[in-house]
Amino acid sequence: MSEALKTTNEERQVLDQAQLRRALIRIAHEILESNPGNTGVNLVGIHTRGVPLAERIAGFIEEIGGRAPSIGQLDIGLYRDDLSRRGRPLMHQTIIPVPLEHQTVILVDDVLFTGRTVRAAMDALNDFGRPRQIRLAVLIDRGHRELPITANYVGKNIPSSLEEQVNVRLEESDGIDQVVLADKGNR
Amino acid sequence: MTTTSRTGIPGTRPNESSLTLRRHVLDLDDFSRDEIEEVLKNTDVMREVLGREIRKIPTLRGKTIFTLFYEASTRTRASFEEAGKIMSADVINVSAGGSSVEKGESLYDTALTLQAMRADMIVIRHSDSGAPYFLARHLDAPVINAGDGAHAHPTQALLDLFTIKNHLGKIEGKKVAIVGDILYSRVVRSNLWGLTKMGAQVTVCAPPTLVPPDFLAGFPEEHAFSNLQVTTRVEEALEGADVVMALRLQLERQKSGHLPSLREYARMYGISTQRMKLANSGALVMHPGPMNEGIEIDADVAHGAASVIEEQVTNGVAVRMALLYSLI
Amino acid sequence: MRTLIIKGGQVIDPKNGLNKTADVLIEDGSIIGVDAGVNKNGAEIIDAKGKVVCPGFIDLHCHLREPGFEYKETIATGTLAAARGGFTTVCAMPNTDPVADSRAIVDFVLAKAADQGVVRVLPIGAVTKESKGTELAELGELADAQVVGFSDDGHPVRDANIMRQALLYASSIGLPVINHCEVKSISAGGHMNEGWVATRLGLKGIPNSAEAIMVARDIELAELTGGHVHIAHASTKGTIDMVRRAKESGINVTCEVTPHHLTITDEAIMGHGHDGDPYGQLKDDAYDPNAKVSPPLRARADVEAMVSALKEGVIDLIATDHAPHGTVDKQTTFADAANGISNLETALGSLMSLVHLKNIDLEGVIEKLTVAPARLLGRDDIGSLSPGTPADVTIIDTEAEWVVETSQFASKGKNTPLAGATMRGKAETTIYNGRIVT
Secondary structure, eight states: OOOOEEOSSSEEEEEOHHHHHHHHHHHHHHHHHTOTTOOOOEEEEETTTHHHHHHHHHHHHHHTTOOOOEEEEEOOGGGOSSOOSTTOBOOOOOBOOSOOTTOEEEEEEEEESSSHHHHHHHHHHHTTOOOSEEEEEEEEEOOOOSSSOOOSEEEEEOOOOTTEEEEEEOHHHHSSOEEEEEETTOO | OOOOOOTTOTTOOTTBOTTTTOOOBSOSTTOOHHHHHHHHHHHHHHHHHHTSSSOOOOTTTTOEEEEEESSOOSHHHHHHHHHHHHTTOEEEEEESTTSTTTTTOOHHHHHHHHHHTTOSEEEEEESSTTHHHHHHHHOSSOEEEEEETTTBOHHHHHHHHHHHHHHHSOOTTOEEEEESOTTTOHHHHHHHHHHHHTTOEEEEEOOGGGSOHHHHTOOOTTSTTTTOEEESOHHHHHTTOSEEEEOOOOTHHHHTTSOSOHHHHHHHHOBOHHHHTTSOTTOEEEOOSOOOBTTTBOHHHHTSTTBOHHHHHHHHHHHHHHHHHHHO | OOEEEEEEEEEEEGGGTEEEEEEEEEETTEEEEEESSOOOTTOEEEEOTTSEEEEOEEEEEEOOOTTTOTTTOOHHHHHHHHHHTTEEEEEEOSOSSSOSOSHHHHHHHHHHHHHHOSSEEEEOBOSBGGGOSSSBOOHHHHHHTTOOOEEOTTSOOOOHHHHHHHHHHHHHHTOOEEEOOOOHHHHTTOOEESSHHHHHHTOOEEOTHHHHHHHHHHHHHHHHHOOOEEESSOOOHHHHHHHHHHHHTTOOEEEEEOHHHHHOOGGGGGOTTOOSOTTSOOOTTOSOGGGOOSSOOOOHHHHHHHHHHHHHTOSOEEOOOBOOOOHHHHSSOTTTSOOOBOOTTTHHHHHHHHHHTTSSOHHHHHHHHTHHHHHHHTOSSSSSOOTTSBOOEEEEEEEEEEEOOGGGOSSSOOOOTTTTOEEEEEEEEEEETTEEOO
């Protein structure tokens, strides 16, 4: 069921709670499939919504028989190439619980857009050692890449225009699980 | 250019930094509690960076920070320099000795030069109170006060706040005793703003010659410092304290007639193991450094289990990184 | 014969007890008379309807800086600034370079004033050689050179014995010793008034006692010697109390107050952007070096005491202590900045604020700016509109609103904490010796 539901005048729901859950379960399966030795992976969520997403995916991996991944969290504020003062987000703690040297790391974020966040996240990861492999899992890929970056695991592709924005809302941070498309300037 | 606190202004969303519209760090008087909380939170983020094997992040690549020290300083200057370098900024140190500053170049001329060199940030330490305000008036770049005369030392106060919060979990309601040269101490003035805003109970203690006359008179209810306790008896200050902060005693206070002798000061106001028994168990011992061991603080207290003095230095780097991040 | 008639103004001449609408007749540079309905063929007429017409002001205390500090002020620019402010006589302090401690320097000042000054300049001679406070200057010769008093202004006469001898010596000549009262061992290192503002700003304070202790000493010495001591720029309540008691016991002591010590408190140093809350936040306009002056701007209680002492009459006169400085002297940190306010052009505006607030009446202000300083100088020929005296006249528009724009100052000194302030009342026309200067 991919029919977009109208939630408000300006917003179109593109994923509801059940769909969002299924998308994450699918990502968990794909991660397991691409890790045949079941040697364990390391999930690193990108602040802010990548962190709860990483936790949920880790939960699903365990549920479906995988080894519990390590879960880290990464704030990329210190690595941005577009540091501007206005509207700068709050900083968060970066926590990398295990050494990443020679490990497979899967970055987790909510939306893949220009690719700049991911670029900054890869720079940040490298300061914690040299992983064997970095992969990328995103809930939504909305296109419009400005850098040669692609995701290995995608919950849903949502073609969007630059006049729109994709808002991911999660129980943990927003009190509801849903993804909506909205006109710009409306959050 | 104003330094008005912007908490709650339209356009600042809940998840956005409350510091984004701040231009300078001149003192803590114009910091809101939210801003202080955010700096302390960001300091914690920076401490993680300091704990890494490779302490280098690219945040301020291509930015130039000038540190202007018109007064001797080791730790503050080094702390700013380290903070800037860890964040990949170019840090250029200008100190009074050996530069044109020594040849009588005016602060105004120096300011114009830095402006022409497109400084992204100026850090200034000056023996004249208000010198950072002078620079802020004449420069476009953000100015951080690294200590001006007897007026303010906001980055020291922030690192003190961080250290207290880090150890005691919170600042609100904690009893903080500050003992030493209250009259000439910029550390105290900034700490009073910070601690008061964060809800601490502050007592300052000094010989009567080293207390500002209007402090001794007490504060009316409507003043920001109305809850400040002022005493000339160190035992009274230390009673039940959660934090004991000793201040550096400038040795020239004896010559200027403020004190009979350093020996007498040590005897009457020095923080000793014996006196620390008056404080709460687990009370922190702090000192902004550099210490005169045996005068304002005994060596066994300064290096004892309750002392967080070394850690203050480490936290100083993290606090300054947090400020550089927020201001550039 | 050149005739000038100032018509229809409210003529205030405290010396002659005049306060009425009348015309002032001036011929050949002298006052002929004050009367209603004066007419004369061929006379130049100045319409002063709705304005106040009074004797030209006399400033007992100002710094013209020449010779030596021409970058701060010259006799030409200083006297023009005086005229703009309504002053027709200024007494020039001797702290020039070289110090006016000899006839040569005094002669130079007088010659320069005759040549380039646009109002009357009366020099004050130094008390001690180079104002160093150690040996008396040649006071007799200075008196012969027409000085009107002696002062080491800027430096107090710190040695009590020298002050004693100076008072004795000057009394035989019949001239006052004007002392800048400040005990330097207490004020040393201080840059502003001691009090909560100084604490707030982390600036070392100068307590009121620094002034009062020397005032007490000088009063004792005036009593001892019978000399006339004039306390320059009194700024504290303690000074006023002592001067009052001394006057009551018949001691020959007088004192002056400046417009800024009557109207501005030390809170001005916190900047225009300060919200008035003692412990409110500072903005980047704090530490205004233009509010640095000696003696320092005092606390509210002292400023209020100065106003009431002026009303009461304990304060003899108002003097500006006009202290112009170059940009380099002030464009620096507060501690490093020079002391002084460029005052001649804002003095009346400041004093008018007290008049508008009904703190003091206009007649009282004019008295303290005209006949009072004339009396101290022992001059009958200035400070009034008496017939036969030089026609020094100031016409005041008491309601004119204007903004203090230092770039428009005639003075080279742009140093004033009042820059940008709106004032009500200014000298519209200044006539010196029968000629319209501004």
